[in-house]
Amino acid sequence: IQRTFNSLHERTQQSVMALASCNEDGTGVARTPQGVYDTNSFRLGNDPKGGLFLTIARINHSCRPNVTHFWSPRLQQKLIFAARDIDVGEELLTIYGPGHCMTTKGRREYLNEKFSFECNCEMCREGNVNGGDERMIEIQALQEDFDFALQSSSSSGSTTDVKGQLASVRRCLTLLKEQGLVGGAFTKSVFHHGYDICLAAGDYDGARSYLNSELVAVRDSEGVQSSKAIEIEQVLKDDFQDSE
Numbered sequence: 577i578q579r580t581f582n583s584l585h586e587r588t589q590q591s592v593m594a595l596a597s598c599n600e601d602g603t604g605v606a607r608t609p610q611g612v613y614d615t616n617s618f619r620l621g622n623d624p625k626g627g628l629f630l631t632i633a634r635i636n637h638s639c640r641p642n643v644t645h646f647w648s649p650r651l652q653q654k655l656i657f658a659a660r661d662i663d664v665g666e667e668l669l670t671i672y673g674p675g676h677c678m679t680t681k682g683r684r685e686y687l688n689e690k691f692s693f694e695c696n697c698e699m700c701r702e703g704n705v706n707g708g709d710e711r712m713i714e715i716q717a718l719q720e721d722f723d724f725a726l727q728s729s730s731s732s733g734s735t736t737d738v739k740g741q742l743a744s745v746r747r748c749l750t751l752l753k754e755q756g757l758v759g760g761a762f763t764k765s766v767f768h769h770g771y772d773i774c775l776a777a778g779d780y781d782g783a784r785s786y787l788n789s790e791l792v793a794v795r796d797s798e799g800v801q802s803s804k805a806i807e808i809e810q811v812l813k814d815d816f817q818d819s820e
Contacts, residue, residue, distance in 0.1 A: 581609035591630050598692035615691065618654055620647045629654050638669035638697040639683055644761035645670055646798045657797050659759025669697070677716035679709040699756070711755045718748040722769040738777040745770040745786075760793030767793055784816040 597611035
């Protein structure tokens with residue numbers, strides 16, 4: 577990190593060091609490039625190395641973000657996508673984590689440990705006043721159940737199981753919408769579960785419908801030219817064009 581920092585232009589170095597270092601700031605320890613990197617870097621897909629992006633690093637956190645980010649290997653860029661309609665002048669807010677659904681207490685503990693701040697975003701201020709924490713717990717439980725759903729339905733061969741699994745998919749999508757976690761980054765994996773369940777059950781119309789929904793979600797969160805979007809388009813063309 578230090579070697580890469582030393583190779584930067586002086587103005588870029590100044591911009592980097594103007595970013596926060598949550599484990600150093602306020603401790604009396606001088607801010608370092610490594611500390612800034614640890615606080616502000618983003619994962620680059622499956623690459624174990626991360627990247628520091630000066631503009632994106634300035635985007636504040638919300639547990640109910642209006643933008644999400646995606647690393648494009650094709651473009652070698654970190655892309656920002658709107659998760660919903662954004663008003664003129666409205667602050668852009670992304671999500672720092674965690675990577676799974678947690679209650680307000682759990683999210684705040686995670687963010688405080690990871691980034692040294694107590695989250696006071698809209699969702700955290702609401703807490704469980706409108707059932708938010710209960711929704712987050714149910715969403716997480718449903719998403720965990722999806723990992724076992726296909727194996728269960730394949731072994732039992734039960735239509736009732738498939739109907740129940742699809743009801744869980746619809747329930748999860750409803751809960752995400754109620755919680756304000758909209759946008760393709762949150763829904764694409766759920767749509768894919770619906771596709772997998774329908775495909776395993778031989779419901780090709782249902783599979784095509786869920787795959788089309790996943791395609792929209794992927795385009796909205798990864799880009800129309802992303803490898804995943806192109807892959808889904810090809811599956812729809814090769815496997816489902818005759819059933820339309």
